[in-house]
Amino acid sequence: MRLYPDAFRERWGAMVEDEARGTGWKSWPNLVVGVVDMWLHPAVWPADSPAQRQRRVATMGITVALAAWFLGHLAAEQAGPLPAEGVRETVMHGCTVLLLLGIALVAPLPRPTPGAAITLLSWAVRRLAGPTALGTAVVVLVHSGVDADASPPTLRTAVLAAWWIALGLGSIQIPRIFTGVGADAVVPPGTGRLRAGVWTLAGASATGGATLLGGSVTGTGLHPLGAGIGVGLLLLTAVCAATLRDLRGLPSAH
């Protein structure tokens, strides 16, 4: 039960527990599917208002965009499957532009008040202090004259791991800023803008995923990491498609 989102647990938790207790262990697989299903559909979580649902969908959109950016960045930093020339590189740059456009469309806008700005800033500092400190430490270390090639392999591995952990943590923490600040500090985008943003993100992840997957399984041979990243991006497209379907059935805030 603890794995369900808070909003769902508060509304239905006691009843799910009673039902699951009555059925016993046989209900566990269905519960696991239910938990995953709920996390993938924030638009249907119990809410006080349509605006609250829209804020959750906006947060979901930002999460998907950052996950897609992280995967795309990971692919770009690996040797192959995308040679740094030609059509594929152009396609991936196009996907990055689409991701940025998608983020601009789905991002909740700060309320134009000093109080809202302070709240937003304090949440941003709280959430991003860790990854920023870690990333800065890596940059300082690399620019302090340490020769990565001459360094012991363990140091090189540790620096690389710290860099990717900083990027990953940052990608996780940015959406959490918007879940933390609440309605007093930010206004969610309207249904139309939200839908356009999620469509844009779906287009970016689908194009990037298909390009990476195609480049990984054709040509010089199978590139497992590239193929995995391509599949990951296509799964993000499926998440966007599910969100668009949820948005269709929901009442509007306006």
Place this chain on the structure above:
Amino acid sequence: MQANDAQTLVLCALADGPLHGYAVNTAIEELTGERLGPGSLYGALARLESKQLIEPLDGQGRQRPVRLTPLGREVLERELRAMARVADAGLRSLGVNPA
């Protein structure tokens, strides 16, 4: 929606009046012969509530009953009529009297 869709089954169970989650599942068991898993049942309830097809009532203890909204009743009637039309046409094609 389809006849075996969890949301349709929940709406059908609520057509007689407000019920809490466990009672909804008991009504579904009487209708179909098996209970929905808790993940499916409460996932369907959450979706129906988000579409404003059902609404919660004040309850006692851990169980909180829900009921159909006027919109939910309208949607259920439309779905059941559509299903009945398909069932009628299919049975006629098979040469079976729908009645």
